[in-house]
Amino acid sequence: MFRMERIRYAWLSIQLDSPKLGCIPIRPFLIFGSSLGTFITLSYLVTEPLTIRNVILCALGASFNVCLVYGALKYNDKALKYGQMFVIFLMIISTALLCFMPVSVTASDDQIKKLTGIFDERTLLEINGNVPEQDSKKAAGRKFLAGFVAGEMVVLFLIVYILSSYMEYVMIKRLRKFIAARKGRYENVMLA
Numbered sequence: 001m002f003r004m005e006r007i008r009y010a011w012l013s014i015q016l017d018s019p020k021l022g023c024i025p026i027r028p029f030l031i032f033g034s035s036l037g038t039f040i041t042l043s044y045l046v047t048e049p050l051t052i053r054n055v056i057l058c059a060l061g062a063s064f065n066v067c068l069v070y071g072a073l074k075y076n077d078k079a080l081k082y083g084q085m086f087v088i089f090l091m092i093i094s095t096a097l098l099c100f101m102p103v104s105v106t107a108s109d110d111q112i113k114k115l116t117g118i119f120d121e122r123t124l125l126e127i128n129g130n131v132p133e134q135d136s137k138k139a140a141g142r143k144f145l146a147g148f149v150a151g152e153m154v155v156l157f158l159i160v161y162i163l164s165s166y167m168e169y170v171m172i173k174r175l176r177k178f179i180a181a182r183k184g185r186y187e188n189v190m191l192a
Contacts, residue, residue: 019177029171030168030172064083075179087169097158102154105150106151
């Protein structure tokens with residue numbers, strides 16, 4: 001009886017390939033990337049001074065990464081859905097930051113110093129310090145250049161971050177579709 005039923009449904013077995021993004025297998029990549037993200041978040045919490053902002057950001061980052069690891073390991077659609085919503089939220093926040101962050105960074109000399117790193121302490125003191133009237137145009141030009149470079153670095157970083165977040169969104173979406181194909185649509189069919 002069992003053999004006859006098995007033969008009858010043998011043609012119904014469906015071959016589902018694991019989802020990929022280009023040549024990258026999505027599930028192992030999400031597991032590795034989220035595990036790495038969890039460790040980085042926790043190490044940041046340990047190495048930086050404890051402030052309310054740091055604790056909240058680290059808790060959000062750790063919960064997001066744990067949610068993705070769990071969803072990818074256990075093929076849990078609900079956990080991946082929460083991770084996908086969080087990625088969408090991060091992309092919206094990053095796009096809003098893209099409008100305001102370059103201006104706020106270039107307005108502060110301390111931020112320029114942190115971001116550029118190409119100027120040593122003496123050069124920054126020369127730019128910001130008391131300079132004679134004839135060199136004020138040169139100093140203003142250098143200060144403008146430093147602010148411009150810092151602003152463009154922030155823009156480049158935010159664009160790369162938004163694009164990597166979109167790539168992560170696509171990966172989660174494809175893994176969720178794979179889970180739906182495995183569970184919902186083919187419940188009574190044997191998967192090969």
